Amino acid sequence: MALTLFAWLMVFLNRDFRATRAAVKPCRRLRPIGLAQLGRTLGWAMLAGPLAALAALLPWLAWAAWLPGDAANRLVPGIFLFIVSWAALSFWILASPRPWRPGLSIIALIGLCGVLLSRGGQA
């Protein structure tokens, strides 16, 4: 925390400000969103949101169900790993130039973990 505040102070002291002039930009109406674009955006949102969440959740539920050890030691790290996996999957989906790759990976992950979880786990 102290390092961050100290670094911000250094950045502030190292500032290089000069007189600026607001750029004059033309004022335009935003283009209305077409149905195709709306569908694409909703598709991305579904993929990076609920589907990625499910694909991130199931492996760590399987981990919590199948790994040995104390339940708290399986469940709590599982939650953190679920969060990190969801973040990573969302990022991958939005950054990938070939969206079918993360899409297929997510579907495969959901299917695989679904099968694994359907076989039950330790209580």
Place this chain on the structure above:
Amino acid sequence: MTSWISARTVRQVLQSHSALGLALAGLLYVVCLTGTLTAFQAHFERWEQPSIPERLDFAPAQLHLAVDATLARLATPPETLYLILPTADMPRLHVHAADEEWLVTPEGALGEAVSAPWSDLVQSLHVRLHLPETWGSILVGVTGVMLSALLLSGILAHPSLFRDAFRWRSGATGRLFQVDLHNRLGVWGLPFALMIALTGAFMGLAAVFYGSYAALFHQSDQEVVYDLVYGPDVELNGPIDAPLDLVRALSELKAHEPAAEPIYIALQHPRTPRQHVEIAATLPGRLVYSELYRFTPEGRYINHQALADGPAGRQLAYSVYRLHFGQFGGWPVRLGYGLLGLGLTVLCVSGINVWLMKRPDHAWVNEIWVAWVWGWPLGLAAAALAALNGFSPWIGLLAALSMGLAMSLVLCGEVRMKRLLIGILGVALLTVLFTHLRRFGLLPGNPASLAVNAALFVAAGLAGFWVLRSTRLRAQRGQAFDVTERLHRSARD
């Protein structure tokens, strides 16, 4: 210099960063702004009820009388009755039962009801965006996940991470100012931001994980899963009229764990065969919220829940709250959390500012964003004003925020909008300060109230200074602004 990441990848990562940021910036901003204020929650609660006498000590008889008075006041005994003991942050003994809270007088009677409507609003906005409990928490948890994704993509989209580590340039048009501000705040604030994102997401989404696990393996009985993680409750079967001896319980705790500092006493299932006493106590040098020590009603030690010395997962889960809200290390940590939280809030704003400045044209989103960014602080100031005058703070917030957003539809020019909103904010903060002083006076005995009033004065002063400086700059280089605003107005007309 060759970069460690190709330009094409950087472009794709940036695209992902922008898409996520644009989708969530509005919500993230509200969560970060209210979170920064929530770090000072106890101070605000004391500020809202500043005339309550404060003291750190309490008499054991006070506790027994307060328990009797609370049980007498309630029609049916509550499931749990909490006696919240005075601490340095909140030096006020109070009871909490059946969703009601009362302060306890030095004689042990129930005093004023605890009332902090503005602080409650800010906390509820941060924890659940003022939505119904479960859905609101989940939504805030999702913003934590997406903040993690934004931080990850932000670092990958920043190939000149080390070269620019201390740079902050304004450039000719001011766009570089926003880019450098965003990157420096993000890079240096990364450990804090990542910690906040992960712990926040944990608090919001743990219930989803536990619920799914319970649905798959425990016939949807979440209690079983919570018992697995946090340890089970004790089950007693004693007489209903067992005499309560909190003094003995406290002295047994002292003997058992001398370093433990009690923060609250929970009387579980009072006046039933299951009744027992739990004392929550902090342990020095530990981040766990508390350890729970259990006693019979007569004050005999039973066991402790092993929150501080149980499985590592349990300790981790119970440490998340203090870590997220900066409830350790006293006021320097609290102040640090305030500054770093403010940095995270500015990070959200500057990200969208960069995107807006990159756009080749100007549209209504520019004004709406300015209205959203400055409308929220103005709304919170209006909420405080409403609460101080006995009205619902929620109405004050909505009225001011709607006014800000409506202004963005009428007024042309971001600069003018921003100046006007900051000016109104400065006046609103001063009005809050004077309303508080008129209603309660200066109250030198309550340092939290003094600190909040001083912060209000400084914030109002900064707002006034910014408006004056901006007006002077506008007068000096008025031409460019005038041309921009005339262009916007004519395009709209």
